[in-house]
Amino acid sequence: MSKQSYSTHHGMVDLLPGEIEQWQALEAIIRETARRYHFQEIRTPVMEQTELIARGVGQLTDIVSKEMFAFDRGEDRYVLRPEGTAPVARAFVQHHLAQRGGCQRLFYIGPFFRAERPQKGRQRQFHQFGAELIGASGAIADVEIIAFMLAVYRQVGISNITLKLNSVGDPASRNAFRKALHDYFLPLKDDLSEISRKRLDTNPMRILDSKEEEDQPLKAGAPKIIDYLTPESKAHFDAVITLLEKMHIPFERDPFLVRGLDYYTETAFELVSPDLGSQDALGGGGRYDLLIEEVGGQPTPAVGFACGIERLMIACEALGITLADPAGPDLYFVTRGEEAAQWALENMPALRGKGIVCTMDYSGRSLKAQMKDANRQGARFAVIVGEQELADNRFTLRNMAESDEVTVSPDELADRILP
RNA sequence: GAGCCCAUAGCUCAGUUGGUUAGAGCGCCAGGUUGUGGCCCUGGAGGCCGUGGGUUCAAAUCCCAUUGGGCUCCCCA
Numbered sequence: 001m002s003k004q005s006y007s008t009h010h011g012m013v014d015l016l017p018g019e020i021e022q023w024q025a026l027e028a029i030i031r032e033t034a035r036r037y038h039f040q041e042i043r044t045p046v047m048e049q050t051e052l053i054a055r056g057v058g059q060l061t062d063i064v065s066k067e068m069f070a071f072d073r074g075e076d077r078y079v080l081r082p083e084g085t086a087p088v089a090r091a092f093v094q095h096h097l098a099q100r101g102g103c104q105r106l107f108y109i110g111p112f113f114r115a116e117r118p119q120k121g122r123q124r125q126f127h128q129f130g131a132e133l134i135g136a137s138g139a140i141a142d143v144e145i146i147a148f149m150l151a152v153y154r155q156v157g158i159s160n161i162t163l164k165l166n167s168v169g170d171p172a173s174r175n176a177f178r179k180a181l182h183d184y185f186l187p188l189k190d191d192l193s194e195i196s197r198k199r200l201d202t203n204p205m206r207i208l209d210s211k212e213e214e215d216q217p218l219k220a221g222a223p224k225i226i227d228y229l230t231p232e233s234k235a236h237f238d239a240v241i242t243l244l245e246k247m248h249i250p251f252e253r254d255p256f257l258v259r260g261l262d263y264y265t266e267t268a269f270e271l272v273s274p275d276l277g278s279q280d281a282l283g284g285g286g287r288y289d290l291l292i293e294e295v296g297g298q299p300t301p302a303v304g305f306a307c308g309i310e311r312l313m314i315a316c317e318a319l320g321i322t323l324a325d326p327a328g329p330d331l332y333f334v335t336r337g338e339e340a341a342q343w344a345l346e347n348m349p350a351l352r353g354k355g356i357v358c359t360m361d362y363s364g365r366s367l368k369a370q371m372k373d374a375n376r377q378g379a380r381f382a383v384i385v386g387e388q389e390l391a392d393n394r395f396t397l398r399n400m401a402e403s404d405e406v407t408v409s410p411d412e413l414a415d416r417i418l419p
Numbered sequence: 420g421a422g423c424c425c426a427u428a429g430c431u432c433a434g435u436u437g438g439u440u441a442g443a444g445c446g447c448c449a450g451g452u453u454g455u456g457g458c459c460c461u462g463g464a465g466g467c468c469g470u471g472g473g474u475u476c477a478a479a480u481c482c483c484a485u486u487g488g489g490c491u492c493c494c495c496a
Contacts, residue, residue: 007487062494066420083496112496117420119490128496195493209494260495281496308496336454367454375456386454400456 011116011124018326022313025323027109029155030129037148039107039131044087046111050077056086056295058262060202067114069124080113085263085288085304086295088132093297103135107148109309121279121311130285130306134292137301139239142267142287143247149271149283149305150249156312157321161282163250164270166257167237168205168286169229171265177228178204188218208256224255233266240267259284263291267303275318276311283307328378330417333360334370336386344385347410354414375400381417 008014015023034041050070057064063082070079081087088106091097097104109129118124131148133141146163153161168174181204189197193215196207208219229237244251251269259268268286276282285305292300316323331351333344341364348358359377361370367384374382384396397416398405408416 010488067494114495116494117491118488122495126496130496206494278491279495283496306496311496334455366449368452368456369449371454371456373456379456382456384455388454396455398455403456405455 009124011118011122013123013125021324021326022316022322023309026156026309026312026316027129029323030107030109030152033148033152033155034107034131037105037144037151039105039133039148042088042091042106042108043110044081044084044091044108046081046113047078048081048087048090050079052090052295053079053082053086056089056263056291057083061261063114063261067116069113069115082112082114083261084108084110084112084128084130084306085132085261085291088304089134089288089291089295089297089302092134092292092300093295098135098298098300103133103141105131105133107131119279120277121308121314123310127309128283128306129309130283130304132302132304134302134304135300136303137289139236139243139267141301142240142303143243143249145285145303145305146244146249146269147247149285149307152307153271153282153312156316156323158273158282158312158315158319160275160319161271161273162252164254164257164272165241165244165251166254166268167225167229167233167240167266168258168264168268169225169233169266171290173225173229173233174205174265176230177223177225180223180228181205181207184222185218191218205258206260209258209260219256226255236266259286263288263294265289269305271307273311273315275315277314279311281308282311282315326378327357328380329359330357330380331359331413332370332374332377332379332382333358334367334374334382334384335361335364336367336384338364340385340387340390343390347413351414351417354418356414356417383413 031041050068053068054064059065068079068082070077072078088108092104107130109127111125111127113125115124116122129152131145133145150163153159169177182200185192185196185200185204185207189200191214192200192207193210196210196215199206205225207215208222210219226234226237241251254270257268257270259270264286266287266289268284270284271282272280273282274280283305284307285303287301287303289299289301292298292302315321333348335341335344341360341362344360348360351358359379361373365373371382379400382398382400384398389395394407394409395413396405397408397413406416
């Protein structure tokens, strides 16, 4: 009786015709770029075991501690995946992909879920594309991953982007650095922001991430991870830098860049854009040499990235980049009467079989209304099917753009329409 | 979790110091053209003015609450 109205959940949106074309075009670019870089697609379920995400991403991260859509069902604990790397690592281990030999080059496109407060460039269901190069420890792998990521943006036509680069070191580096940070910030504890004070003991590296006003002057004098890298980590970072320069890939060193997920080691990078507003990261990634082991596999080095598709779309819009427009049908059947409509229905499949995109009117409206609809839908041709035409087996084919008409037999239709 | 802003037709928005039947543009439907789109003209449909309460003779307009949305902090894609 009463009309209940429904809408999407907060932070989740519908993609409608007119907008979806841009997404499809972008996905095509991603797939084609992946093909050229020889990354193969992997699709994992949108739900994972909660424990996998908690362990893989890290209990203390914001993602795990407060942003997961999770529920229990009997003995099982489900979570809508908040990111893509831990699930891919899980799949790598579960299916013994290491046994396939060499290193695995995987990419993915899909939805992810975080229960955050939505704002520009941040949705609760959002979409990422990303890639993982698993089983390669050298700096070349890091640079390959970065090159792949940047190639997508180059193909799309987004050029005003900045690659920020840092190293978070290996465990030994991080322990030394963490201790140095703790020693540095401890005497300043009372001057730190509340959030940073909490992190002093749990994860002092995250203080460097802080955008709190009062933390900025304190951050300036803080120790830099670069000075605490072990010789091995330092060598790896230097090698990445050398290779990036060799590849003419511009980047900026950012000593404060600390990625928010626990599994990162060594190289960390982020791609930022001035066109996004407050959430300025298009994507980011880095090396995660400990994750595979953390989720139950053999120690396996790996490096990857993830990029936000919604944010890429925002950048496209800001830059006026249109990747695709809605495509109209090749042929629109304008019909008079039931017999004509059935004739159209019977004749469309053969044309479609030849690759011609056909549609028709289903409402039996006036010829004028049908022509208007054909125009609105962007049809290249309209064919008029009435009693006279059916009797003569000759039909009027109208070129909508040229506004000229020819009379054709049904057999001639396809040749007239195909380019 | 905190702050700021917004809510009138499908969309974008007007709506004077509270004052009759709430408007425009675009879109939609139809007619002008008994079988022809775009341009033009005419007409029509479509609103419990987000919801609930209050003030008032009178509320889209003022007050309170509530819901929804947007942006921002935190953090991330």
